[in-house]
Amino acid sequence: MSRPGNRRPECHKINRDLFVLTYGALVAQLCKDYEKDEDVNNYLDKMGYGIGIRLVEDFLARSCVKKCHSYSEIADLIAQVAFKMYLGITPSVTRNESSRNEFSLILDKNPLVEFVEELPAGRSSLCYCNLLCGVIRGALEMIHLTADVTFLQDRLKGDKVTEIGITFLKKLEEKKCRRKK
Amino acid sequence: MAIFSVYVVNKAGGLIYQLDNYAPRAEAEKTFSYPLDLLLKLHDERVLVAFGQRDGIRVGHAVLSINGVDVNGKYTADGKEVLEYLGNAANYPVSIRFGRPRLTSNEKLMLASMFHSLFAIGSQLSPELGSSGIEMLETDTFKLHCFQTLTGIKFVVLADPRQGGIDSLLRKIYEIYSDFALKNPFYSLEMPIRCELFDQNLKLALEVAEKAGTFGPGS
Numbered sequence: 001m002s003r004p005g006n007r008r009p010e011c012h013k014i015n016r017d018l019f020v021l022t023y024g025a026l027v028a029q030l031c032k033d034y035e036k037d038e039d040v041n042n043y044l045d046k047m048g049y050g051i052g053i054r055l056v057e058d059f060l061a062r063s064c065v066k067k068c069h070s071y072s073e074i075a076d077l078i079a080q081v082a083f084k085m086y087l088g089i090t091p092s093v094t095r096n097e098s099s100r101n102e103f104s105l106i107l108d109k110n111p112l113v114e115f116v117e118e119l120p121a122g123r124s125s126l127c128y129c130n131l132l133c134g135v136i137r138g139a140l141e142m143i144h145l146t147a148d149v150t151f152l153q154d155r156l157k158g159d160k161v162t163e164i165g166i167t168f169l170k171k172l173e174e175k176k177c178r179r180k181k
Numbered sequence: 182m183a184i185f186s187v188y189v190v191n192k193a194g195g196l197i198y199q200l201d202n203y204a205p206r207a208e209a210e211k212t213f214s215y216p217l218d219l220l221l222k223l224h225d226e227r228v229l230v231a232f233g234q235r236d237g238i239r240v241g242h243a244v245l246s247i248n249g250v251d252v253n254g255k256y257t258a259d260g261k262e263v264l265e266y267l268g269n270a271a272n273y274p275v276s277i278r279f280g281r282p283r284l285t286s287n288e289k290l291m292l293a294s295m296f297h298s299l300f301a302i303g304s305q306l307s308p309e310l311g312s313s314g315i316e317m318l319e320t321d322t323f324k325l326h327c328f329q330t331l332t333g334i335k336f337v338v339l340a341d342p343r344q345g346g347i348d349s350l351l352r353k354i355y356e357i358y359s360d361f362a363l364k365n366p367f368y369s370l371e372m373p374i375r376c377e378l379f380d381q382n383l384k385l386a387l388e389v390a391e392k393a394g395t396f397g398p399g400s
Contacts, residue, residue, distance in 0.1 A: 012248070053370060054359075054363040054364060054370070056357070056364050057330065057332060057334075057358065057359040058333060058356075058360070058363065059331065060331055060354065060355075060357040060359075061330075061352070061355040061356045061358075061359045062359075065284060067331060142332045143331050143332055144333075150191075
């Protein structure tokens with residue numbers, strides 16, 4: 001018998017614009033702080049990682065998902081349940097035919113870039129939503145899976161769609177968590 | 182109180198949170214004259230009653246204080262050995278307080294790591310592949326329920342055997358952990374949880390579970 005996901009009794013709704021603006025302010029400040037695009041991208045990824053390692057428990061606690069047994073199940077879960085729960089969108093999942101471990105999430109709507117048209121001049125390799133990559137990477141690491149998550153295509157850079165690529169790497173050994181002596 | 186304690190164990194087997202929810206301990210203080218009709222023995226650095234149960238003093242109770250002065254393990258506060266002191270007729274009449282011994286935090290840490298190892302052994306011993314670890318341990322006085330998340334954190338609840346609804350309590354504790362411990366930006370992962378909000382909400386959840394539990398759906 002399946003259980004419905006637990007809902008918090010008081011579901012605080014905050015204004016979505018506030019969230020989008022906060023994210024925008026974060027990226028803008030990082031751009032002021034760091035000259036190089038790679039640095040900004042790295043920091044966004046690190047921040048996302050810190051969020052991902054905590055968010056995954058919230059996701060698991062509220063969505064009551066069972067243990068996944070294949071990478072495609074995981075990719076589907078991320079797209080259909082996790083993205084829906086946190087961003088309200090459902091990206092579509094495509095799988096790279098040549099490799100068993102590569103998947104892509106195609107986002108046709110991205111709430112984070114609602115107010116951004118294009119990247120400013122001189123910031124052409126900035127990945128505006130790199131935080132999302134870090135979140136996915138951090139979340140996967142907590143369930144003992146390492147993955148490379150990057151933006152393969154970005155509408156802000158002129159591509160047709162926004163595509164996040166997830167490449168699953170070696171499964172982390174659970175025994176690695178040894179007690180610190 | 183039907184739910185006795187809650188333990189949270191991190192991925193490496195270390196205890197990161199512990200809450201005791203016992204009813205006030207039954208303690209008995211009596212004056213004795215020589216010779217003592219209770220049989221006392223030393224066990225695990227404590228002086229326990231081995232035989233001679235009477236008047237609220239039960240087997241297994243520890244000597245908590247002598248003549249009003251707290252006892253420190255097997256020594257009195259002034260450094261004398263308890264058994265020696267009580268063997269000497271000159272010290273009588275003496276007033277001794279007995280009660281259930283409390284686990285020290287070191288002992289709790291050790292027990293949590295032991296449980297972590299047993300849990301791992303349990304899942305490996307399974308005749309079926311991919312078995313979960315120990316979910317429940319039952320004794321005549323309590324039931325231990327354990328829930329391991331997909332990320333490796335274990336939530337352990339010790340409750341009365343008749344208490345129901347522990348499964349949903351464990352899930353609720355997971356939610357409270359993800360809300361008040363993890364979302365606190367100053368809490369580092371895998372470290373002992375020292376968040377007021379976590380404590381408060383956990384106690385609330387235990388109260389709710391106790392009220393609803395025994396008449397609620399079985400776990």
